[in-house]
Amino acid sequence: MKLYTNPMSANCQHPTKLIEHLGIECEMVVVDLQAGEQRRPEFLALNPCGRVPVLVDEDVVFWESHAILHYLAEKHAPELLGTGPVSRARVQQWLSWNLAHLMPHMSALGFERRLKGMFGMGEPDEERIAREEKGLAKCLALMEQVLSEKDWIAGERSLADFSLASSVGHKLAGHNLDAYPAVLRWMDRQK
Ligand SMILES: N[C@@H](CCC(=O)N[C@@H](CS)C(=O)NCC(=O)O)C(=O)O
Known part of the structure; x- marks a missing residue:
């Protein structure tokens, strides 16, 4: 099994954390996004969207981090999909919410604070940073409320x-979690 990945990407951390947790044997192939390797024909043949992560398992290829999570869980730890219809739908609810609501703020902050400079794309846009921080705070407040009452989000x-946890721990975003003690305790629980 091979995971095409990049260490700076939170989306790649989603499957990476699961692979590590389950002890799955998997070769990590780093795609140099700064050098544009994701736009090479051989990579586009794996993922026509030109993005990491991509999982290759013999003759099957998956892109989109959550599809990869599902495949790995189906094969190695089906209990992580949720048990029963309510629990499975609850897991889906939070997965969808992450990609639709939380992750866009993290990606935008990472872009403004770190990637823009690295890619020579100009100075951080402070107004955008303030807007994204505000949106992120709303998301984290919701997680704080839920995690004050339970150990696991679903x-x-x-x-x-x-x-x-991969999204909340996104290193490039430069956000601060001190105002969210229940989220911090939940982050510790992941280890
Ligand atoms: N929704 C996708 C997002 C994948 C994505 O945006 N990957 C970024 C890295 S975090 C990427 O490969 N960017 C390269 C590019 O846009 O050229 C997923 O969850 O896998």
Whole structure:
């Protein structure tokens, strides 16, 4: 099994954290995004969207981090998909919420604070940073409320925890979690 990945990407951390947790044997192939390797024909043949992560398992290829999480859980730890219809839908709810609501703020902050400079794309846009921080604070407040009452975001430990913890821990975003003690305790629980 091979995971095409990049260490700076939170989206790649979603499957990476699960692979590490389950002890799955998997070769990590780093795609140099700064050098544009994701736009090479051989990579586009794996993912026509030109993005990491991509998982190759013999003759099957998956892109989109959550599809990869699902495939790995189906094969190695089906309990992480949720048990029963309510629990499975609850896991889906949080996975969708991450990609639709939380992750865009993290990506924007990472871009403004770190990647823009690295790619020579100009100075950080402070107005955008303030807007994204505000949106992120709303998301983290919701997680804080839920995690004050339960150990895992969907009730039982699930794919949603692996995905959300990677997003919340996104190193490039430069955000501060001190105002969210329940989120911090949940982050510690992931280890
Ligand atoms: N929704 C996708 C997002 C994948 C994505 O945006 N990957 C970024 C790195 S975090 C990427 O490969 N960017 C390269 C580019 O846009 O050229 C997922 O969850 O896998």
